[in-house]
Amino acid sequence: MLRDLFASGFIHNFPLFAIILCLLCAVVSFVLQARGARRITYMLLSACMALNGSVLLHNLITGASFTYSMGHFPAPWGNEIAAGLLEPFFALLFGVVMLCSITAGKNRIATDVRLDKQHFYYILVDLAQVAMFALCYTNDIFTGYVFIEICTLASCGLLMIRDAGKPLVAATRYMIFNLIGSGMFLMGITMLYGVTGHLLFPQLQQAVAASWSSGAYHGVMIVSIGLTVSGLAIKSGLFPFHFWMPDTYGTATPASSGILSGVISKGYIFLLIKIIYRVYGHSVFMETGMQNILFLFGIAGMIVGSISAIRAGTITKMTAFSSAAQIGYIFMGIGMGTKEAMVAVFFHICAHAITKPVLFLSGGALIDASGGGRDFTSLRGAAHRNPAAGLAFLCGSLSMIGFPIFTGFISKLYFALSAFAFPHKSMVVLLTLAVSTILNVIYFMYVSVILYTGRPDPERRIGIGRQKAFFAAVFLLILVNVAIGLHSQPLTFLFESGLQLFLQS
Amino acid sequence: MFTSLTDLWAHMAENYIVVVSIILFGVGFTTLLFSRNLLKKVVGLNIMDTGVYLLLVSMGFIDGRHAPIIADGITDAANYINPIPSGLVLTGIVVSVSVTAIMLSLVVRLYEKYHSLNLDVIYELRNKEDHT
Numbered sequence: 001m002l003r004d005l006f007a008s009g010f011i012h013n014f015p016l017f018a019i020i021l022c023l024l025c026a027v028v029s030f031v032l033q034a035r036g037a038r039r040i041t042y043m044l045l046s047a048c049m050a051l052n053g054s055v056l057l058h059n060l061i062t063g064a065s066f067t068y069s070m071g072h073f074p075a076p077w078g079n080e081i082a083a084g085l086l087e088p089f090f091a092l093l094f095g096v097v098m099l100c101s102i103t104a105g106k107n108r109i110a111t112d113v114r115l116d117k118q119h120f121y122y123i124l125v126d127l128a129q130v131a132m133f134a135l136c137y138t139n140d141i142f143t144g145y146v147f148i149e150i151c152t153l154a155s156c157g158l159l160m161i162r163d164a165g166k167p168l169v170a171a172t173r174y175m176i177f178n179l180i181g182s183g184m185f186l187m188g189i190t191m192l193y194g195v196t197g198h199l200l201f202p203q204l205q206q207a208v209a210a211s212w213s214s215g216a217y218h219g220v221m222i223v224s225i226g227l228t229v230s231g232l233a234i235k236s237g238l239f240p241f242h243f244w245m246p247d248t249y250g251t252a253t254p255a256s257s258g259i260l261s262g263v264i265s266k267g268y269i270f271l272l273i274k275i276i277y278r279v280y281g282h283s284v285f286m287e288t289g290m291q292n293i294l295f296l297f298g299i300a301g302m303i304v305g306s307i308s309a310i311r312a313g314t315i316t317k318m319t320a321f322s323s324a325a326q327i328g329y330i331f332m333g334i335g336m337g338t339k340e341a342m343v344a345v346f347f348h349i350c351a352h353a354i355t356k357p358v359l360f361l362s363g364g365a366l367i368d369a370s371g372g373g374r375d376f377t378s379l380r381g382a383a384h385r386n387p388a389a390g391l392a393f394l395c396g397s398l399s400m401i402g403f404p405i406f407t408g409f410i411s412k413l414y415f416a417l418s419a420f421a422f423p424h425k426s427m428v429v430l431l432t433l434a435v436s437t438i439l440n441v442i443y444f445m446y447v448s449v450i451l452y453t454g455r456p457d458p459e460r461r462i463g464i465g466r467q468k469a470f471f472a473a474v475f476l477l478i479l480v481n482v483a484i485g486l487h488s489q490p491l492t493f494l495f496e497s498g499l500q501l502f503l504q505s
Numbered sequence: 506m507f508t509s510l511t512d513l514w515a516h517m518a519e520n521y522i523v524v525v526s527i528i529l530f531g532v533g534f535t536t537l538l539f540s541r542n543l544l545k546k547v548v549g550l551n552i553m554d555t556g557v558y559l560l561l562v563s564m565g566f567i568d569g570r571h572a573p574i575i576a577d578g579i580t581d582a583a584n585y586i587n588p589i590p591s592g593l594v595l596t597g598i599v600v601s602v603s604v605t606a607i608m609l610s611l612v613v614r615l616y617e618k619y620h621s622l623n624l625d626v627i628y629e630l631r632n633k634e635d636h637t
Contacts, residue, residue, distance in 0.1 A: 142593055142596070145597075145600075146596060146600060149600045149603070149604060152604070153603060153604065153607055156607055156611075157607075160611060160614070165618050165619070165630075165631055165634055166631055166634065166635075168611065168614055168615055168618060169615070169627060169628065169631050171611060172543070172611050172612075172615060172624075175604075175607070175608060175611065176537065176538075176546060179537060179550055179604060179608075180534065180537060180538060182604075183530070183533070183534060183537070183550075183553045183554065183557070184534075186554075186557050186597070187530055187556075187557050187560075190557050190560055190561045190564075191560075193561070193564065193590075193593075194560070194564045199589075
């Protein structure tokens with residue numbers, strides 16, 4: 001039966017079903033109370049995981065990608081969805097992370113968001129989810145822009161829904177940087193459309209290659225690539241545009257911080273990688289020299305982000321600055337540009353997506369266990385008061401440091417290995433990796449030691465029974481983290497094959 | 506590329522819409538980035554978007570042809586301009602209106618909270634909140 005389903009091509013509809021389902025649930029949730037909207041979101045995320053998982057399985061078995069024409073209008077007039085191996089994989093990953101984030105953070109959502117507004121929170125999660133799916137699957141650059149903006153609006157809503165002064169200021173700052181990025185991206189794709197006359201990825205790539213090889217419009221093309229790449233880099237928080245991160249991630253409810261740092265920023269990066277490979281073409285991109293700029297900013301981000309994390313006075317700010325450093329790793333890999341480096345980039349996206357929500361959510365639980373104090377003095381001994389959150393924070397920290405058995409180790413290992421295939425920059429990569437890892441150890445281990453100092457106080461201890469949902473969701477993410485860390489080979493195969501499909505297309 | 510300054514000026518005069526679009530984009534971009542007044546930032550955002558839409562819609566325009574709305578029963582595509590950029594601009598305007606609405610709602614709530622539209626003042630008040 002499964003074979004018949006695969007052969008019939010019915011699965012080609014699944015990405016669109018996932019997108020439509022998210023929009024439908026967002027509309028239905030408007031008339032529901034908070035609990036109903038939450039349940040709808042749980043069901044939606046689970047259904048979308050099944051749909052994306054089916055697409056991934058289908059493409060793994062067939063070993064090929066497919067293109068779905070919306071409304072059956074043929075290219076170049078119609079809009080398209082394309083799915084290889086990387087698109088459904090990342091859509092699935094983002095769905096899992098979102099589900100775990102809202103499950104683990106539901107108690108804090110209930111306290112941070114007014115009861116009459118809580119259903120809006122879940123609507124915004126549905127909209128963020130649809131934007132992520134569209135960014136993963138779209139084969140049309142203007143659709144990409146529209147969903148970038150939907151994503152910006154949804155994520156701003158997830159921040160500002162916490163009705164207090166600091167989240168509002170953070171949301172404003174976040175919006176300003178994101179709108180600058182969106183404006184640059186729109187200008188970049190407008191210039192590209194002016195030169196090529198196309199919006200669909202395959203036609204764009206052909207036109208870009210023809211124009212580049214003929215020597216026509218080189219200047220416009222370079223400016224277009226520069227604007228598009230810079231726009232998405234600003235939105236994902238690459239150094240030196242990472243200063244909105246501590247305010248944003250530090251003041252939002254922990255579930256929002258987990259979604260924004262683990263999913264939303266990765267969605268922009270995935271779209272950027274798609275555009276590099278499937279719109280400009282990898283060879284054209286490398287000839288522009290843009291990868292060197294990304295490499296430099298990535299390296300700088302790794303160091304500056306880590307130093308800022310050391311200097312941060314609170315656990316949330318430290319975790320937020322650590323995100324800036326991890327984004328630096330990803331852009332360093334994109335800047336290296338080799339196939340091996342891109343596999344490391346995909347691993348690091350995975351590692352960061354599944355680890356950062358754990359850190360933010362467990363950090364939030366530890367803050368609650370310390371009477372709301374975010375500074376390190378208040379957090380002293382917090383792991384004794386909430387052992388589950390303390391253990392989760394420790395596991396997340398070890399993964400970010402790159403401790404063996406965690407996914408963070410695999411990505412760092414691949415970055416180091418790929419550096420050897422990159423003779424003129426290998427020393428820079430290895431040295432920066434070493435320095436950044438040492439800095440990671442300093443701030444993550446410093447906090448972990450603080451969390452475990454002091455004597456246990458059984459009276460203030462928060463047991464697992466009082467936080468079952470938190471425990472289940474966070475430890476599911478840790479389990480996935482360890483599973484990938486111990487058995488990375490299947491994912492290596494998936495990333496290599498997915499990248500090959502990008503190159504073939 | 507350009508043999509002389511006169512050649513450059515002639516080229517710019519010929520493509521004056523592109524020049525105006527880029528100037529508008531630059532004005533909007535710098536206002537959004539550097540202005541300390543939140544309302545001016547929202548205005549800058551709209552100027553920036555308008556610059557892009559002007560550039561986009563000018564790409565679809567073909568001299569001597571009409572708007573892509575069938576009139577007098579003429580269905581020959583040669584009579585009309587390229588409708589795709591116009592469609593994109595319409596979509597872009599919808600996006601821009603939504604973003605502006607969210608930004609304005611943020612500005613209103615910040616003003617209610619801090620009684621100022623100046624970002625520096627707002628940051629200062631927020632930092633005072635932190636210390637207290």
